[in-house]
Amino acid sequence: MRESASTEQEGGRLQSAAVDGSLFLGIDGGGSKCKARLVDARGELLAEAVAGPANAFQNQAGARESMVASARQALATAGLSPGLLGQLRVGAGLAGVNIPRVAGEMRQWQHPFAALHLETDIHIACLGAHGGADGGIIVAGTGSVGYSYAGGRGRSFGGHGFPVGDNGSGAWLGLRALQSALLAVDRLGPETRLLDAVEAQLGTTGLGLVDSMAGARSREYGALAPLVLECADAGDAVAVAIVKDGADYLTRLARKLLAAGVPALSMLGGLAPRILPWMAADVRDRMVEPRAGADVGAVQLAMSAGAGVDQA
């Protein structure tokens, strides 16, 4: 009984808070899912929710549906009325909205929220990592990219996708691993532990590696990246050269971010803890642990974007 009364009391406070325009929703939209985070005016967490994919580049309508679905689910989880959807001040980070066409189409959306502030996925990741303060991030996962947020301005560095860019990324390391393994098979390049490692992981030998990776995309190449780091740690000269080359690029990327005026950097992505030790000391000295994830960054976007009901 007390629990029920408590819930009603809490719900009552929230309903009135919402009427004051003080319900904020952060949305971290990605290609596999859409995470939402509902907070009150003090930033206290009310509910989290997960809905389907929200990739505005690949499927604009689907992304909109997932965003609304995640918002409705967050309200329901918090015990709030679905009618409060129109009171939500939303900050959302979506991959692809750096592309003018995608951003333009999203701006046309007659969304059901009180306000929608839209940024890229990497922007909210940067806000989350530095608690909304100025800072820079380097994402080293399947791909690689740098981002700085300073003086209210966000800037992207590097990236451009595999195989033309994304140096130092998992896909980039993995392709180099396969190339080196094949050179070793043909005895047209130096012997390397990478050959045994790649053969073991792919379950084939010699030129069977070619068939095994025929038509492979960045994700499959990225799956070979840990082997490069393991072989480099074991002292294999070919692997060391690859990792150093990638880490040197990420070091240059980090220096660019620092030159853009950020006080500190964070490394994100699955490769981050493994490749960071290979980067130069001057940039490692400026690294801090990320404070929170992109969904928290999206909330910061929602809360810092002012009371205007217009979209960013």
Add this chain to the structure above:
Amino acid sequence: MRESASTEQEGGRLQSAAVDGSLFLGIDGGGSKCKARLVDARGELLAEAVAGPANAFQNQAGARESMVASARQALATAGLSPGLLGQLRVGAGLAGVNIPRVAGEMRQWQHPFAALHLETDIHIACLGAHGGADGGIIVAGTGSVGYSYAGGRGRSFGGHGFPVGDNGSGAWLGLRALQSALLAVDRLGPETRLLDAVEAQLGTTGLGLVDSMAGARSREYGALAPLVLECADAGDAVAVAIVKDGADYLTRLARKLLAAGVPALSMLGGLAPRILPWMAADVRDRMVEPRAGADVGAVQLAMSAGAGVDQA
């Protein structure tokens, strides 16, 4: 009148020659067309013909049709009876027959010829380049591969396709050019003339290069290769490093071929004359001009393969 009489006389000689089993047809089958070359027992050219694509890997039935069509056309051009199709001793080089499945399917073919000797496209290119004698070739075009023919045995070196292999090829040079241009755009790599050159060729600037080459395949990358050689000739340090890297690989490939026992090498492919000067002197000293094309090599295959009616 004399011309007509002469033609009849020639036709009569040929008809009887064919009855002796001395009509040989060389077929150079490729992805865009199928070239046929009909010769008599002395190797004298009787007719040439061109039919549709003959890529046994992509379209086995189409390859068979093109081969028969080119043979019929060669007989017609030589003024010979279509009924002589069954007297032709055919040597054919087709891309893809190094793949066991493709070779197996081709062997099942109840072909209409007296004999069919089947080899890879690169094997007949090697026979053509060295007049059927022992020798090695390096193909440096959109892709790269080495091949040796010595003591009756052919062996392939390198290759494996873009982007995992084909080092030193046009596609390999072109990808490196684009990567270097983007690093220069981002000021994450050294300045290079390659940026201006690639921008001019693709008709765009800066990060427009990324969109312009999105999803590009080996052929589009290969189209950038001449820029790398031009910039290298002009002394651009980035381009020089790329070309040297590619030429060093091709030098190692050439040494492998020489170690396999061939007395001389030929370079084939559109990139050959441009990258040869960058290769090491010891292998350049062993280079000879190719004597003839792959279609002539196919004739040599047909003529050297003996009288047996079975397929090779």
